[in-house]
Amino acid sequence: xxxxxxxxxxxxxxxxxxxxxxxxxxxxxxxxxxxxxxxxxxxxxxxxxxxxxxxxxxxxxxxxxxxxxxxxxxxxxxxxxxxxxxxxxxxxxxxxxxxxxxxxxxxxxxxxxxxxxxxxxxxxxxxxxxxxxxxxxxxxxxxxxxxxxxxxxxxxxxxxxxxxxxxxxxxxxxxxxxxxxxxxxxxxxxxxxxxxxxxxxxxxxxxxxxxxxxxxxxxxxxxxxxxxxxxxxxxxxxxxxxxxxxxxxxxxxxxxxxxxxxxxxxxxxxxxxxxxxxxxxxxxxxxxxxxxxxxxxxxxxxxxxxxxxxxxxxxxxxxxxxxxxxxxxxxxxxxxxxxxxxxxxxxxxxxxxxxxxxxxxxxxxxxxxxxxxxxxxxxxxxxxxxxxxxxxxxxxxxxxxxxxxxxxxxxxxxxxxxxxxxxx
Numbered sequence: 138x139x140x141x142x143x144x145x146x147x148x149x150x151x152x153x154x155x156x157x158x159x160x161x162x163x164x165x166x167x168x169x170x171x172x173x174x175x176x177x178x179x180x181x182x183x184x185x186x187x188x189x190x191x192x193x194x195x196x197x198x199x200x201x202x203x204x205x206x207x208x209x210x211x212x213x214x215x216x217x218x219x220x221x222x223x224x225x226x227x228x229x230x231x232x233x234x235x236x237x238x239x240x241x242x243x244x245x246x247x248x249x250x251x252x253x254x255x256x257x258x259x260x261x262x263x264x265x266x267x268x269x270x271x272x273x274x275x276x277x278x279x280x281x282x283x284x285x286x287x288x289x290x291x292x293x294x295x296x297x298x299x300x301x302x303x304x305x306x307x308x309x310x311x312x313x314x315x316x317x318x319x320x321x322x323x324x325x326x327x328x329x330x331x332x333x334x335x336x337x338x339x340x341x342x343x344x345x346x347x348x349x350x351x352x353x354x355x356x357x358x359x360x361x362x363x364x365x366x367x368x369x370x371x372x373x374x375x376x377x378x379x380x381x382x383x384x385x386x387x388x389x390x391x392x393x394x395x396x397x398x399x400x401x402x403x404x405x406x407x408x409x410x411x412x413x414x415x416x417x418x419x420x421x422x423x424x425x426x427x428x429x430x431x432x433x434x435x436x437x438x439x440x441x442x443x444x445x446x447x448x449x450x451x452x453x454x455x456x457x458x459x460x461x462x463x464x465x466x467x468x469x470x471x472x473x474x475x476x477x478x479x480x481x482x483x484x485x486x487x488x489x490x491x492x493x494x495x496x497x498x499x500x501x502x503x504x505x506x507x508x509x510x511x512x513x514x515x516x517x518x519x520x521x522x523x524x525x526x527x528x529x530x531x532x533x534x535x536x537x538x539x540x541x542x543x544x545x546x547x548x549x550x551x552x553x554x555x556x557x558x559x560x561x
């Protein structure tokens with residue numbers, strides 16, 4: 138871990154920790170506002186988690202690439218990683234849909250967990266690079282066949298998702314970085330943001346009418362429903378927060394990371410790097426707020442103003458961490474918890490999706506009314522083992538999330554001490 142940029146690992150760790158908290162409240166009905174997404178337009182701290190991670194993906198693409206050469210080996214490596222990340226995200230959507238031989242209850246859960254273990258070995262495992270590609274491609278094709286091949290159990294499985302978007306952004310920014318100059322990358326980013334703005338505000342929406350950015354009736358929602366009917370976010374069923382068109386500006390977030398990575402890799406002094414990151418970040422925030430007047434900041438639509446605003450905040454945070462950690466070397470003790478989460482993000486990303494699904498699949502007798510239907514283990518643990526110790530529901534809900542975070546800290550601490558870093 139010697140040559141890692143510690144400030145970047147800390148920022149990644151902070152992002153993953155916040156993600157773990159906001160995605161795992163004890164009770165979704167009792168959550169403090171900062172730990173919820175904005176209702177539609179607007180931005181909360183929770184809305185900054187995903188773009189910060191995509192921003193970091195762009196930075197690490199630069200820092201992890203010693204040579205800007207797109208040869209066969211490099212292309213194979215990029216494609217394999219894209220497929221692995223995409224398949225991990227897609228499998229999260231498949232997990233609760235898996236049915237086999239009419240099994241139910243604990244027997245079905247065991248089968249699902251066994252298949253999960255096979256997927257983990259296949260997509261996290263280290264073996265011959267070409268075989269990794271073939272295995273990932275095979276899993277990818279199999280899941281698409283199940284989703285679109287007329288199989289009833291998977292007829293409504295969601296195709297988009299967080300990891301899927303990360304995979305697409307990684308693929309595009311990697312190829313862009315290896316085949317273009319910094320100035321071209323910046324120009325592509327600008328064009329993407331302007332193009333998306335034009336599409337969302339000028340192009341009429343078929344079967345709806347004038348262009349708009351309202352929930353469910355905008356161009357992005359129409360395209361999602363037109364291309365992926367029955368395979369969208371279950372909460373909306375008609376549009377997806379990680380949908381097709383909104384992935385375009387998400388690439389812009391990744392490009393912001395590319396440009397930052399190039400700055401960090403430059404021969405400028407650390408002091409100048411801090412200054413440039415701070416100034417550019419504040420400019421991004423300002424431009425995002427200005428653009429917000431005519432193209433609202435909106436995480437679900439990933440609006441161009443949101444790209445600038447969120448990337449600006451991430452850059453200012455990174456500037457501060459870089460100043461304190463990499464420049465001033467004030468690292469004693471306090472950065473360790475963030476590093477523990479920051480060096481193994483994909484493990485948390487993936488298993489934070491699997492664990493709640495698995496716990497909900499474990500049914501236990503109702504502790505108060507035995508005649509009542511059994512309840513999921515996760516619900517039981519929170520409702521009867523955590524919530525009773527708190528009088529305020531929101532405090533109890535946050536405590537449940539923090540306990541879950543602490544469990545992850547213990548697990549990841551073992552990996553950290555043993556220098557185990559899991560990559561895809």
